[in-house]
Amino acid sequence: xxxxxxxxxxxxxxxxxxxxxxxxxxxxxxxxxxxxxxxxxxxxxxxxxxxxxxxxxxxxxxxxxxxxxxxxxxxxxxxxxxxxxxxxxxxxxxxxxxxxxxxxxxxxxxxxxxxxxxxxxxxxxxxxxxxxxxxxxxxxxxxxxxxxxxxxxxxxxxxxxxxxxxxxxxxxxxxxxxxxxxxxxxxxxxxxxxxxxxxxxxxxxxxxxxxxxxxxxxxxxxxxxxxxxxxxxxxxxxxxxxxxxxxxxxxxxxxxxxxxxxxxxxxxxxxxxxxxxxxxxxxxxxxxxxxxxxxxxxxxxxxxxxxxxxxxxxxxxxxxxxxxxxxxxxxxxxxxxxxxxxxxxxxxxxxxxxxxxxxxxxxxxxxxxxxxxxxxxxxxxxxxxxxxxxxxxxxxxxxxxxxxxxxxxxxxxxxxxxxxxxxxxxxxxxxxxxxxxxxxx
Amino acid sequence: xxxxxxxxxxxxxxxxxxxxxxxxxxxxxxxxxxxxxxxxxxxxxxxxxxxxxxxxxxxxxxxxxxxxxxxxxxxxxxxxxxxxxxxxxxxxxxxxxxxxxxxxxxxxxxxxxxxxxxxxxxxxxxxxxxxxxxxxxxxxxxxxxxxxxxxxxxxxxxxxxxxxxxxxxxxxxxxxxxxxxxxxxxxxxxxxxxxxxxxxxxxxxxxxxxxxxxxxxxxxxxxxxxxxxxxxxxxxxxxxxxxxxxxxxxxxxxxxxxxxxxxxxxxxxxxxxxxxxxxxxxxxxxxxxxxxxxxxxxxxxxxxxxxxxxxxxxxxxxxxxxxxxxxxxxxxxxxxxxxxxxxxxxxxxxxxxxxxxxxxxxxxxxxxxxxxxxxxxxxxxxxxxxxxxxxxxxxxxxxxxxxxxxxxxxxxxxxxxxxxxxxxxxxxxxxxxxxxxxxxxx
Numbered sequence: 001x002x003x004x005x006x007x008x009x010x011x012x013x014x015x016x017x018x019x020x021x022x023x024x025x026x027x028x029x030x031x032x033x034x035x036x037x038x039x040x041x042x043x044x045x046x047x048x049x050x051x052x053x054x055x056x057x058x059x060x061x062x063x064x065x066x067x068x069x070x071x072x073x074x075x076x077x078x079x080x081x082x083x084x085x086x087x088x089x090x091x092x093x094x095x096x097x098x099x100x101x102x103x104x105x106x107x108x109x110x111x112x113x114x115x116x117x118x119x120x121x122x123x124x125x126x127x128x129x130x131x132x133x134x135x136x137x138x139x140x141x142x143x144x145x146x147x148x149x150x151x152x153x154x155x156x157x158x159x160x161x162x163x164x165x166x167x168x169x170x171x172x173x174x175x176x177x178x179x180x181x182x183x184x185x186x187x188x189x190x191x192x193x194x195x196x197x198x199x200x201x202x203x204x205x206x207x208x209x210x211x212x213x214x215x216x217x218x219x220x221x222x223x224x225x226x227x228x229x230x231x232x233x234x235x236x237x238x239x240x241x242x243x244x245x246x247x248x249x250x251x252x253x254x255x256x257x258x259x260x261x262x263x264x265x266x267x268x269x270x271x272x273x274x275x276x277x278x279x280x281x282x283x284x285x286x287x288x289x290x291x292x293x294x295x296x297x298x299x300x301x302x303x304x305x306x307x308x309x310x311x312x313x314x315x316x317x318x319x320x321x322x323x324x325x326x327x328x329x330x331x332x333x334x335x336x337x338x339x340x341x342x343x344x345x346x347x348x349x350x351x352x353x354x355x356x357x358x359x360x361x362x363x364x365x366x367x368x369x370x371x372x373x374x375x376x377x378x379x380x381x382x383x384x385x386x387x388x389x390x391x392x393x394x395x396x397x398x399x400x401x402x403x404x405x406x407x408x409x410x411x412x413x414x415x416x417x418x419x420x421x422x423x424x425x426x427x428x429x430x431x432x433x434x435x436x437x438x439x440x441x
Numbered sequence: 442x443x444x445x446x447x448x449x450x451x452x453x454x455x456x457x458x459x460x461x462x463x464x465x466x467x468x469x470x471x472x473x474x475x476x477x478x479x480x481x482x483x484x485x486x487x488x489x490x491x492x493x494x495x496x497x498x499x500x501x502x503x504x505x506x507x508x509x510x511x512x513x514x515x516x517x518x519x520x521x522x523x524x525x526x527x528x529x530x531x532x533x534x535x536x537x538x539x540x541x542x543x544x545x546x547x548x549x550x551x552x553x554x555x556x557x558x559x560x561x562x563x564x565x566x567x568x569x570x571x572x573x574x575x576x577x578x579x580x581x582x583x584x585x586x587x588x589x590x591x592x593x594x595x596x597x598x599x600x601x602x603x604x605x606x607x608x609x610x611x612x613x614x615x616x617x618x619x620x621x622x623x624x625x626x627x628x629x630x631x632x633x634x635x636x637x638x639x640x641x642x643x644x645x646x647x648x649x650x651x652x653x654x655x656x657x658x659x660x661x662x663x664x665x666x667x668x669x670x671x672x673x674x675x676x677x678x679x680x681x682x683x684x685x686x687x688x689x690x691x692x693x694x695x696x697x698x699x700x701x702x703x704x705x706x707x708x709x710x711x712x713x714x715x716x717x718x719x720x721x722x723x724x725x726x727x728x729x730x731x732x733x734x735x736x737x738x739x740x741x742x743x744x745x746x747x748x749x750x751x752x753x754x755x756x757x758x759x760x761x762x763x764x765x766x767x768x769x770x771x772x773x774x775x776x777x778x779x780x781x782x783x784x785x786x787x788x789x790x791x792x793x794x795x796x797x798x799x800x801x802x803x804x805x806x807x808x809x810x811x812x813x814x815x816x817x818x819x820x821x822x823x824x825x826x827x828x829x830x831x832x833x834x835x836x837x838x839x840x841x842x843x844x845x846x847x848x849x850x851x852x853x854x855x856x857x858x859x860x861x862x863x864x865x866x867x868x869x870x871x872x873x874x875x876x877x878x879x880x881x882x883x
Contacts, residue, residue, distance in 0.1 A: 014485050039811045040458035076449040087730045088797035089454060090804015109804045111455035118452050139742025147745050147765045151698045153593040258593045259586060292526035305579055308586040336586050367531035374533030374552050377484040381812040439593055
């Protein structure tokens with residue numbers, strides 16, 4: 001991957017160039033290959049176009065529970081076999097459930113590539129879901145929720161606490177980890193339905209990055225995936241919600257938290273259909289909170305001493321390219337004095353106004369986008385993150401190539417674009433959730 | 442473990458391809474700084490790790506060290522806090538400091554073309570960090586707030602309780618400083634600590650990335666030529682040997698889970714029996730296909746994920762076992778844990794278990810060092826215990842040679858349940874009786 005040079009005074013962002021090979025199997029499976037033979041490792045990723053926004057009412061948490069079930073055995077593999085085959089090949093595996101998609105992946109020595117493809121094909125063909133495995137994984141998921149949310153201060157904050165206030169519809173507002181009552185009601189039939197509906201080859205993207213020969217790899221992919229029957233793929237609904245017109249406020253008590261926290265959320269531009277507006281929002285978030293030179297760090301941490309930390313980000317989990325419309329812009333902070341919330345909100349509004357009215361300082365946008373581009377490259381160094389990123393961009397944006405174009409697209413965003421992004425974040429467009437510290441001394 | 446019955450055949454593994462040999466360059470500067478540069482193209486970046494020994498038994502050292510680490514980037518002779526941050530950001534860079542009982546570490550990265558200017562900023566911080574009193578006082582308040590947040594987590598409470606149980610009043614027992622100690626630290630203390638310990642003699646700088654190694658070593662020598670001197674001498678007490686003793690139960694009323702932690706001494710990486718212990722640990726609970734995970738997660742659903750591992754410190758290495766389990770199954774989870782420990786200490790593992798762990802250890806070592814960041818962090822950690830890149834290069838061969846008998850012997854010696862200190866953080870009213878049925882509880 002050659003880097004273009006960064007000239008001393010003009011800002012030209014390095015632009016990564018990746019060789020990408022695309023194919024689509026007759027059953028609809030989209031394939032992206034990203035060969036890079038510098039190290040003998042490969043990343044295999046399969047993304048299904050279904051996340052927790054698509055789970056049915058009364059079945060909150062089902063998309064994530066189903067992700068667990070995909071590891072419990074498949075057409076030709078018994079329970080535990082998937083883990084053992086990956087790890088005894090010298091590899092690692094995981095899966096994760098997002099608002100708009102679910103991923104499954106392995107990082108492997110390249111001599112295990114075909115094995116990795118087989119394992120993914122076998123569960124795309126048919127996962128083996130039994131009453132016993134379902135009961136076991138419901139118990140495991142409940143422990144996952146206890147360790148990450150119920151037993152931990154700020155555990156679901158703000159990703160579980162903000163959406164119900166910021167959004168109105170079930171897909172966007174509900175708890176994606178799931179209510180225990182819903183989880184316990186899940187049945188093997190529910191799982192079969194969910195699989196039939198969303199896990200068709202035509203609803204998935206397969207990416208392989210790293211030490212591979214494209215022609216040989218395509219042949220292996222055909223060998224293992226082409227036999228999976230094509231199934232009808234339903235049209236994904238549009239989950240978009242228009243911007244708020246009136247401020248919303250809510251509070252939540254966290255029994256373990258020793259100091260309060262706040263999350264301020266805004267419904268912002270559609271990342272896919274309004275990409276440039278989305279990139280302006282991303283740059284705005286960096287201007288607001290990336291590092292000690294950022295606006296909110298200087299104002300609220302360093303000058304006013306009102307917050308312990310503060311961050312502004314796009315996407316429910318802080319990955320700005322992870323979801324379709326709607327995506328929130330979130331500003332989140334912990335603060336020691338429960339009485340200072342209003343002053344914090346005033347501080348945020350004043351800083352947004354300053355950007356909207358006075359614009360940015362000389363060089364401010366350039367340093368922020370240089371850093372952002374550098375962070376994007378860094379994320380592409382590991383073969384497994386490369387596989388996951390190409391698959392994600394192919395699935396969400398329709399084009400894996402977009403990753404390489406991001407530095408240029410970011411360079412084209414102007415100060416005025418960022419000003420406009422700041423001007424849109426009016427108090428009447430926000431949802432504010434206050435976390436009350438139930439564990440304060 | 443045996444291979445599952447199959448109707449379709451799982452593909453065999455192909456012939457492994459060898460990783461390229463690393464091109465590394467090691468140089469010790471006149472100042473005593475050891476510099477290790479590895480050329481590793483890939484993304485157009487450079488990863489930087491500077492590891493400075495920071496172990497000290499002086500009063501309130503952990504508090505001073507934490508506040509130093511939190512305020513070292515708040516300004517230099519030439520740049521104020523925001524100016525320094527803006528300069529680093531403009532290079533497409535990142536810089537951060539972290540501290541533990543063993544070392545202070547600068548970790549950062551930058552676009553490869555900007556390395557020279559980045560090193561100039563690093564030098565400015567090392568030789569000119571100003572610790573403005575106003576900034577240090579503000580950071581002190583934030584540190585207290587962050588410590589309060591950290592200690593509201595069950596996992597942190599458990600780690601602290603286990604460290605105290607294992608190491609008594611040794612500095613290793615207090616990785617996180619006491620709030621009272623932090624309140625007493627001043628800017629003058631922090632400046633003095635910087636002067637005393639942030640010295641090149643004895644420190645190691647690791648640079649990995651899309652660079653020419655010789656040219657980078659020259660850049661470093663030039664950029665850091667104003668950083669000189671040796672740290673003040675520091676006598677550190679020997680580590681006590683771990684006493685198992687009764688299980689320590691720490692009450693966290695209303696806790697919906699119990700945090701189970703066990704610790705015992707282990708082998709250092711350079712011990713010839715270490716590869717055997719590494720594989721024994723994997724088989725017990727060090728990866729997903731381990732006995733402990735398959736038992737208490739995949740069979741019984743007691744936990745999201747148990748894990749055991751060997752932690753390496755400058756003065757010694759330790760086995761650490763951790764699992765967060767539902768309150769109502771705390772007793773049964775400890776029972777299964779003790780059973781699996783006793784089983785691996787008493788009976789040899791199977792050939793399949795050994796081969797799986799061996800391939801996993803070899804494969805994941807390659808994966809974790811296939812990125813610039815992973816390789817830089819690994820080399821810095823190895824340097825901290827006196828090992829170099831050759832250890833990394835030779836380790837797969839050592840793993841390939843370990844025998845089943847050696848693994849059984851290591852497991853018998855190190856996994857015996859009687860050797861471990863045990864801590865449980867949870868709702869004492871619910872879990873005291875079930876735990877007392879299995880083992881004495883303090």
